[in-house]
Amino acid sequence: MGTYKYHILVCGGTGCKSSQSTQIVQNLNEEIKANNLENFVKVVTTGCFGFCERGPIVKVLPDNSFYNYVKPEDATEIINEHIIKGRRVERLLFRDPVTNKPVTDSKHINFYQKQLRIVLRNCGVIDPENIEEYIARDGYLALYKCLNELTPTEVIDIIKRSGLRGRGGAGFPTGVKWEIAAASPGPEKYVVCNADEGDPGAFMDRSVLEGDPHSVLEAMAICGYAIGASHGLIYIRAEYPMAIKRLKIAIKQAEEYGLLGKNIFGTDFSFDIELRYGAGAFVCGEETALIHSMEGNRGEPTVKPPYPAVSGYKGKPTNVNNVETFANISPIIIKGPEWFASIGTEKSKGTKVFALAGKINNVGLIEVPMGITLREIIYEIGGGIKNDKKFKAIQTGGPSGGCLTEKHLDTPIEYETLVAAGSMMGSGGMIVMDEDDCMVSVAKFYLDFTVEESCGKCAPCRIGNKRLSEILDKITKGNGTMEDIELLKNLCMVIKDTALCGLGQTSPNPVQSTLENFWDEYVEHIVDKKCRANKCKDLIHYYIDPENCTGCMACARKCPVNAIAGERKQVHVINQDLCTKCGTCLETCKFNAVYII
Amino acid sequence: MAKITSLDDLRKIKKNLEEQISLREKAENPESLVQIKVGMATSGIAAGAKEIFTFLVDELEKRNIPAIVTQTGDMGYSYAEPTVEVKLPGQEPVVFGWVTKEKADEIIEKYIRNGELVEGIIPQNYKTIDDK
Numbered sequence: 001m002g003t004y005k006y007h008i009l010v011c012g013g014t015g016c017k018s019s020q021s022t023q024i025v026q027n028l029n030e031e032i033k034a035n036n037l038e039n040f041v042k043v044v045t046t047g048c049f050g051f052c053e054r055g056p057i058v059k060v061l062p063d064n065s066f067y068n069y070v071k072p073e074d075a076t077e078i079i080n081e082h083i084i085k086g087r088r089v090e091r092l093l094f095r096d097p098v099t100n101k102p103v104t105d106s107k108h109i110n111f112y113q114k115q116l117r118i119v120l121r122n123c124g125v126i127d128p129e130n131i132e133e134y135i136a137r138d139g140y141l142a143l144y145k146c147l148n149e150l151t152p153t154e155v156i157d158i159i160k161r162s163g164l165r166g167r168g169g170a171g172f173p174t175g176v177k178w179e180i181a182a183a184s185p186g187p188e189k190y191v192v193c194n195a196d197e198g199d200p201g202a203f204m205d206r207s208v209l210e211g212d213p214h215s216v217l218e219a220m221a222i223c224g225y226a227i228g229a230s231h232g233l234i235y236i237r238a239e240y241p242m243a244i245k246r247l248k249i250a251i252k253q254a255e256e257y258g259l260l261g262k263n264i265f266g267t268d269f270s271f272d273i274e275l276r277y278g279a280g281a282f283v284c285g286e287e288t289a290l291i292h293s294m295e296g297n298r299g300e301p302t303v304k305p306p307y308p309a310v311s312g313y314k315g316k317p318t319n320v321n322n323v324e325t326f327a328n329i330s331p332i333i334i335k336g337p338e339w340f341a342s343i344g345t346e347k348s349k350g351t352k353v354f355a356l357a358g359k360i361n362n363v364g365l366i367e368v369p370m371g372i373t374l375r376e377i378i379y380e381i382g383g384g385i386k387n388d389k390k391f392k393a394i395q396t397g398g399p400s401g402g403c404l405t406e407k408h409l410d411t412p413i414e415y416e417t418l419v420a421a422g423s424m425m426g427s428g429g430m431i432v433m434d435e436d437d438c439m440v441s442v443a444k445f446y447l448d449f450t451v452e453e454s455c456g457k458c459a460p461c462r463i464g465n466k467r468l469s470e471i472l473d474k475i476t477k478g479n480g481t482m483e484d485i486e487l488l489k490n491l492c493m494v495i496k497d498t499a500l501c502g503l504g505q506t507s508p509n510p511v512q513s514t515l516e517n518f519w520d521e522y523v524e525h526i527v528d529k530k531c532r533a534n535k536c537k538d539l540i541h542y543y544i545d546p547e548n549c550t551g552c553m554a555c556a557r558k559c560p561v562n563a564i565a566g567e568r569k570q571v572h573v574i575n576q577d578l579c580t581k582c583g584t585c586l587e588t589c590k591f592n593a594v595y596i597i
Numbered sequence: 598m599a600k601i602t603s604l605d606d607l608r609k610i611k612k613n614l615e616e617q618i619s620l621r622e623k624a625e626n627p628e629s630l631v632q633i634k635v636g637m638a639t640s641g642i643a644a645g646a647k648e649i650f651t652f653l654v655d656e657l658e659k660r661n662i663p664a665i666v667t668q669t670g671d672m673g674y675s676y677a678e679p680t681v682e683v684k685l686p687g688q689e690p691v692v693f694g695w696v697t698k699e700k701a702d703e704i705i706e707k708y709i710r711n712g713e714l715v716e717g718i719i720p721q722n723y724k725t726i727d728d729k
Contacts, residue, residue, distance in 0.1 A: 009712045047677060047694055047719035054717025061714075065671030115723030124636055124682075125725075135607055136614035144604055203640070211640040211670015242639045266602035364675035368722065381722065520692055 012050025027075035045155035123211035199398025202429030344370030397426025400506030402513025461504030
């Protein structure tokens with residue numbers, strides 16, 4: 001260490017800031033000054049500790065003392081006792097919830113860290129372009145173990161016993177999938193990695209491929225050994241150039257090291273991996289469409305059965321797994337299925353990676369054990385809603401998922417519970433919405449996405465979703481009727497029952513879940529012609545409050561369509577016929593004179 | 598590179614790398630070997646991580662501070678990109694977020710030179726399988 005002997009870290013996350021952590025910093029600095037310790041102690045504000053419920057958090061280095069529920073007036077005691085006399089302030093120390101004893105070193109706080117990284121174990125830790133760093137983290141050890149110590153049946157048995165389920169969304173047991181592919185006869189089989197990540201706001205798979213490409217390659221080879229395949233294909237979208245680049249480097253390095261290619265580890269097993277590029281069609285994430293796209297045909301789904309495990313790529317048995325599913329394989333082999341099965345809940349084992357986005361403070365990539373609640377994710381890991389707004393909904397599962405509300409916040413996250421709540425696990429996108437989001441518009445956004453991405457093969461999806469989108473459009477424009485809602489409901493059911501593939505079968509979910517949870521908002525749009533979030537342009541009007549308007553001309557100058565009339569120092573007026581409701585005047589006005597009705 | 602054909606080969610690479618790392622830690626001159634990782638996934642690069650990476654490499658060389666700067670994947674703190682992890686010899690790694698060139702300069706001058714922490718620390722908020 002340099003000149004400073006102590007560092008005091010004060011949490012500057014939103015949660016702690018709102019409970020006066022700024023004042024704590026100020027008081028600490030004053031105390032330090034009063035005691036002439038400026039060159040001895042330094043106070044630093046940090047990002048969120050992810051432990052907001054016990055905030056404000058103060059941590060003293062180098063001894064890692066972890067203080068919780070700290071108040072500004074505690075600053076004196078921390079400086080006098082801890083820094084000057086070297087005695088920890090017992091009453092502020094974090095107490096273990098089980099033993100109720102104070103925990104002195106933050107490293108011993110068990111549940112402090114909500115996140116557990118299995119899939120992301122190397123992400124942000126190793127250099128993804130250096131295979132040796134991966135090997136140094138026990139990389140390719142699992143493959144070695146499989147090839148030399150385990151039979152293919154034993155490998156499948158381990159994966160089955162671990163309880164791992166597909167992370168692409170539907171949650172089919174991975175071991176069972178492998179077993180079916182292994183049982184399919186034929187010398188030529190394929191292992192396919194589905195890296196066609198298409199949900200809006202989701203970037204889990206991309207991050208794994210960019211941060212730890214070898215974990216996927218190794219798992220694909222293990223899968224190849226288990227099902228008897230010697231070729232692997234990664235279907236990745238061309239929009240992921242960085243992931244493609246790193247995968248190419250990784251494949252090349254693995255081949256150079258003899259970890260891919262002929263006679264791996266000197267055994268009879270050979271396995272190679274090639275890349276296949278997708279053009280970014282959402283439907284190609286569906287496994288049959290993905291296979292057709294890889295064969296060079298149109299990316300359209302076909303009826304299952306036959307399942308790819310029986311007849312897939314080039315009509316050969318093919319096992320398709322998602323990136324995240326593969327990234328779980330090596331740790332399961334090394335640490336054992338019992339270890340993996342001990343994490344998570346009864347039906348959903350292990351962890352899940354989520355891409356946390358939207359109106360949340362700590363936007364980012366998180367990996368949490370199954371069974372965690374949405375509340376923990378939003379308020380503890382995510383640091384709460386941006387700008388202290390009110391939480392309204394969280395959208396999970398992308399366009400196939402639904403919006404969950406306040407009442408679902410304490411539901412443990414599992415495949416089944418999310419479906420029961422009207423959404424789904426999906427690939428792991430989570431978009432948080434606050435009071436400024438209009439739920440009818442949100443449903444429309446997802447429907448528009450589905451309409452654009454529908455391959456057009458089956459009528460329910462091609463025509464039905466288009467109608468859904470049109471009805472929603474009508475409602476957001478203020479022309480909806482109550483009959484439209486009935487129509488929406490019926491249409492949703494018909495589409496779900498009759499569409500060909502997963503895309504169509506789940507596309508009405510955003511409509512159904514918003515109808516269920518935000519019925520009032522639909523009615524308001526139809527009956528009162530109002531949008532409470534002020535998002536539906538046809539239902540809102542901008543006005544200038546004559547009381548507050550100073551006649552500064554700022555809004556009039558900024559208005560792109562010259563809809564604001566008024567002289568200097570005189571009250572301005574918006575011409576409603578010209579106004580395009582772009583909201584520029586509202587952003588421009590410094591006097592809160594513009595309002596929306 | 599000779600092909601890896603046995604468990605020993607794998608262990609050797611692991612051991613080599615571990616030795617390299619521990620050599621760095623046990624080096625006599627503690628300032629001599631600082632390890633820096635820059636989060637360089639698509640989101641990091643979009644936020645300017647490449648510039649920070651180049652800046653760190655160039656400046657550390659200019660200022661004669663021997664350090665190993667490597668790229669790494671997404672650390673998960675998307676809200677705070679670009680993110681840089683600094684590990685001083687014998688100490689826990691510290692992650693800094695919102696790293697601009699000015700911030701990188703501050704990190705070099707204050708933290709790397711003097712061990713003085715600067716604003717923008719992101720506390721690690723997860724466990725990995727190594728801890729379990």
